[in-house]
Amino acid sequence: ELDAIAAAAAAHPGLDVAICPPFPLIQAAVQRQPALAIGAQDCHTGTSGAHTGDVAAALIADVGGRYAIVGHSERRADHGEDDALVRAKAEAAIAAGLVAIVCVGETEAERDAGRAVAVVEGQLDGSVPPAGTGATLVVAYEPVWAIGTGRTPSAGDVGEMHGAIRARLQTLLGGEGAKVRILYGGSVKPANAAELMAVADVDGALVGGASLTAEQFVPIIAGAAG
Numbered sequence: 001e002l003d004a005i006a007a008a009a010a011a012h013p014g015l016d017v018a019i020c021p022p023f024p025l026i027q028a029a030v031q032r033q034p035a036l037a038i039g040a041q042d043c044h045t046g047t048s049g050a051h052t053g054d055v056a057a058a059l060i061a062d063v064g065g066r067y068a069i070v071g072h073s074e075r076r077a078d079h080g081e082d083d084a085l086v087r088a089k090a091e092a093a094i095a096a097g098l099v100a101i102v103c104v105g106e107t108e109a110e111r112d113a114g115r116a117v118a119v120v121e122g123q124l125d126g127s128v129p130p131a132g133t134g135a136t137l138v139v140a141y142e143p144v145w146a147i148g149t150g151r152t153p154s155a156g157d158v159g160e161m162h163g164a165i166r167a168r169l170q171t172l173l174g175g176e177g178a179k180v181r182i183l184y185g186g187s188v189k190p191a192n193a194a195e196l197m198a199v200a201d202v203d204g205a206l207v208g209g210a211s212l213t214a215e216q217f218v219p220i221i222a223g224a225a226g
């Protein structure tokens with residue numbers, strides 16, 4: 001699968017394609033496809049010390065990783081990660097030379113209550129590193145209720161949220177906030193990728209299930225390339 005994905009990435013040099021496998025597979029993925037960007041699904045906040053089971057951002061960089069996803073909703077839910085911890089992880093990733101992909105997104109109850117934008121703005125306020133730039137930071141908007149469910153927000157709702165995220169990033173980061181790429185994630189499939197990525201301020205996708213096979217991921221790469 002990785003070989004076919006790497007070939008598709010190479011065929012679209014204007015697009016940044018990255019694969020973020022579980023920790024034990026990062027080094028093997030880098031060695032198999034050195035030209036393909038590989039990243040991690042998490043990282044630790046610290047640079048040294050005794051933290052058994054945690055993986056330092058510098059170690060991810062040492063084995064050739066280029067990205068670290070931080071604050072995924074499953075980390076926030078399963079491990080109680082709050083915004084301050086997510087920000088610390090993002091800062092650690094950036095300090096190690098990685099691009100930090102900071103995830104935000106509302107639950108279904110929060111959307112039903114009309115609080116989706118406010119929730120995401122609050123997550124951005126707490127999670128975005130103040131020194132983040134267009135080169136070091138990516139934000140991924142992933143509504144929790146859309147992850148792995150086959151459900152997606154309407155293009156209108158995605159546009160509203162990404163516009164709000166862009167505005168907040170500009171408030172938080174000034175001019176760099178205009179350069180930070182904002183990904184949409186949650187049930188991105190070949191059939192909906194092009195439509196979602198055509199929405200204003202959607203700069204790419206964070207793909208879960210459909211990234212596991214080249215059969216599904218390669219058409220998404222093509223869709224993102226337009």
Ligand SMILES: O=C[C@H](O)COP(=O)(O)O
Pocket residue numbers: 072142146147148149150185186187188206207208209210
């Ligand atoms: O990290 C990926 C997201 O959680 C999206 O997952 P999904 O594409 O399977 O819905």
